[in-house]
Amino acid sequence: MIEPASLPAWKPVRRCPLQFDSSSFLADPELLQALDKHASPVGCEKECVLFRQGDAPAMLYILRQGAATLTMDSAEGVTLFSVPAAPGSLLGLPGLIGNQPYTLSAIAKAGAQVSSIPRDEFMELMSSDPSLSLQVLKVLAAEVRSARRAIT
Secondary structure (H helix, E strand, O other): OOOHHHOOOOOOOOOOOOOOOHHHHEOOHHHHHHHHOOOEEEOOOOOEEEEOOOOOOOEEEEEEEOOEEEEEEOOOOOEEEEEEEOOOEEEOHHHHHHOOOOOOEEEEOOOOEEEEEEHHHHHHHHHHOHHHHHHHHHHHHHHHHHHHHHHO
């Protein structure tokens, strides 16, 4: 067993702001059309919180029009990064697929058109339609790539 005192001290190599590619959240039109059949509108006349970091995943949110922002905060409440989401973005996907708390918060701007699909219904869709599942996995893979690029 390695003793903590024998480990080298951690030193940051560089300090840089995280840069995420917001297009990684985008679904292709075919996927959006398939999801629309199961989605219900979310009222966002005013700015609205879709979900908060740490919340249990309850819904997949689809940004149809307008704008939204995804943020991650430290345990101390300091915003680590903020990423704009564009129309066509799937919000909350990693939490939904993994059934783990959302790792980001999502806030839709006033007037945004957002729809949602309950987690159970979304998972049923994933189970029953392999082509839809593959399209969703492509969006999830794009998110992973974007996150990895941001930290390198």
